[in-house]
Amino acid sequence: MESIKFASLALSPYRRSGMSGNRLNSPLLTIDSAAQFWYCKVDLSAASSSIPLPNIRFSCRYSPSVATATWTSNPSTKHWILHSTAQIESIITSNEDQSMWEACKQALSAFNFSDEEKDKILGKAFGFVHSPYWGEERTMEVPKFETVNGILDYLRSLNLSDDDLSKLLKKFPEILGCNLEEELKGNVKILEEQWSINGNSLRKLLLRNPKVLGYNVDCKGDCIAQCTRCWARF
Secondary structure (H helix, E strand, O other): OOEEEOOOEEOOOOOOOOOOOOEEOOOOOOOOOOOOEEEEEEEHHHOEOOEOHHHOEEEEEEOOOOOOOEEEEOOOOEEEEOOOHHHHHHHOOOHHHHHHHHHHHHHOHHHOOOHHHHHHHHHHHOOOOOOHHHOOOOOEEOOOHHHHHHHHHHHHOOOOOHHHHHHHHHHOHHHHHOOHHHHHHHHHHHHHHHHOOOHHHHHHHHHHOHHHHHOOEOOOOOOOOOHHHEHHHO
């Protein structure tokens, strides 16, 4: 088979500037660029004057050592932003921040999550693990126990059992990073007053579509590119 290999795309680490205090910078992740790339082959044996171009076969694969990545760009270059739960320990270095993180993991102890699952849930909620839900990169923020526990207590007040919450957090971990007063409570009020959804009907809705609690825009059909948090999805 005659074939051509296209140029490989090496991965580059990316650092995003951050703020002081409990808002942290993204870490640099060392990457072996020789091992981390996509490449493609095109089978030219199928290409002839009698065979249409779509019949030419392409195959692509990549090195599996990169667990998660997202694509971004700037006017001059393109990078991969890499985030994983393995990086969290290297990001949170102060004793105070480590204590705060462990306290928040303890708040999730009722749901029988593994340590890795707890890190992933908190990481997605507070910007340490990439989540497309936030649209742009969320500023990394070490959460407070009171914040996480307050949201869990409020969700329990909506007739959600711990088993329900376990399912909800797996489906929508970002809920822990939403604003309790403005988003969660505000959206429950909208559901009750405008849609007459409450009680067991509300519980069923939240188990089916928990992201409704994080909606904070309504484009009314005129898209503003914030679809993951828009009431137009409801």
